Amino acid sequence: MPYEWISPPQSTPQKMRLWPHNSLPARGMAAFVLTTFTLISIPVLPLLGSPILWGLLPFTLAAVWGMYWALQRNYKSRQISEELVLDETLARLTRINPKGDVQEWDCDRYWTKVTKYEDEGPVPNYVTLRGKGREVEIGAFLSEEERIALFEDLERVLRR
Structure with missing residues (x-):
């Protein structure tokens, strides 16, 4: 799966790395x-x-x-990578685009909300993080099944 938890779910901070699938090395x-x-x-x-x-x-x-x-x-x-860091108080998403520019978003973890748009987004099962007055996409380059699994993982981890 083109995303993985870098640190164990029980540890702090929790880190997740996402990348597009590369079928042709x-x-x-x-x-x-x-x-x-x-x-x-x-x-x-x-x-x-x-x-x-x-x-x-x-x-x-x-x-x-x-x-x-x-x-x-x-x-x-396809040289995109995203890293989500969840510590006790903060959720931070960092995205590195193909041209090398970096986009960052952070929010208080308590107020971070994960949303899945089944039909309304640019792709089916579009997953976003919302907080601090902004809504940002996460894992838009993943397949539909991977976005569903990502949504369930994020929802489970953020509920704790």
Whole structure:
């Protein structure tokens, strides 16, 4: 699951780290790009030595480069992490976005409320934390089932 409690639930402070699911690691991406290049090159091989090859080669290389660029951009956009720290008196959520900017939210733990919007949010089962006059999302990059589990975990921990 792309979130975990870093510290045990009984300890203080309690820390949770959240991150997007990464289904394609760097080695898998390299293998995919190499396989794509190989499969795209097969129809071009009979054209070796002919002038038509030079007409098709830029499009073949552009297709491979486009695939690589799209995968790299997707990988960089998934460089999000969130950390929720719950101590005896304070709840603090820190989010590091893909570009490196940091967003922080904190509230008195007693007044922190977890809300799940089943249909009203930008994604199904949208989970937010509310307090101190603000409402912030948490785990919007998680899958629907993971957001449901996250809501139940947060509700259980904040009730204590």
